Amino acid sequence: SAVISQKPSRDICQRGTSLTIQCQVDSQVTMMFWYRQQPGQSLTLIATANQGSEATYESGFVIDKFPISRPNLTFSTLTVSNMSPEDSSIYLCSVGDPRGTEAFFGQGTRLTVV
């Protein structure tokens, strides 16, 4: 199974600021995914981070708010920009098993915006 490390594990941020979340995988993967889990809710896909090209965003999410970097096959970052209290959520990084079956998640970043 893939081992995914996310940093930071949690943070409390002031509104109007930005936070960059890092996701490191212990093996090379083609696609990495960023999800958001709002309090008491399920997971919603924000975007697919593609190596060598721009990220692909889901409906309701835009690059200006959630810029993503994917500099290589083992690393990605998600930035939450110009934060407001509504951005308080758990943000999770996910990758697929190179064998093509299992999908793994990091431990998540718990963000609180005050």
Added chain:
Amino acid sequence: GEDVEQSLFLSVREGDSSVINCTYTDSSSTYLYWYKQEPGAGLQLLTYIFSNMDMKQDQRLTVLLNKKDKHLSLRIADTQTGDSAIYFCAERRDSSYKLIFGSGTRLLVRP
């Protein structure tokens, strides 16, 4: 629609079996997954089933898939207090790893 639906809450007594149900809408789903989320933690992959299978068993876990009815279930045998958590089903609809999640079922195991 694109919803994946689950009942919100299930309470069982320790030692009993738990059955968590999930319905999905897309008949082209390739894989279906079950994840466990404990308080303050990320998602732990429990098991998954390929869409051309009817059943998969893995120790205390049994997954049943009724593709005709688009119904998926997770049975946990001999449920323990450590099984108390939120359980999410998720479907994968294509060759990527984009997953559509259900709303999650909170399982409470009473001693």
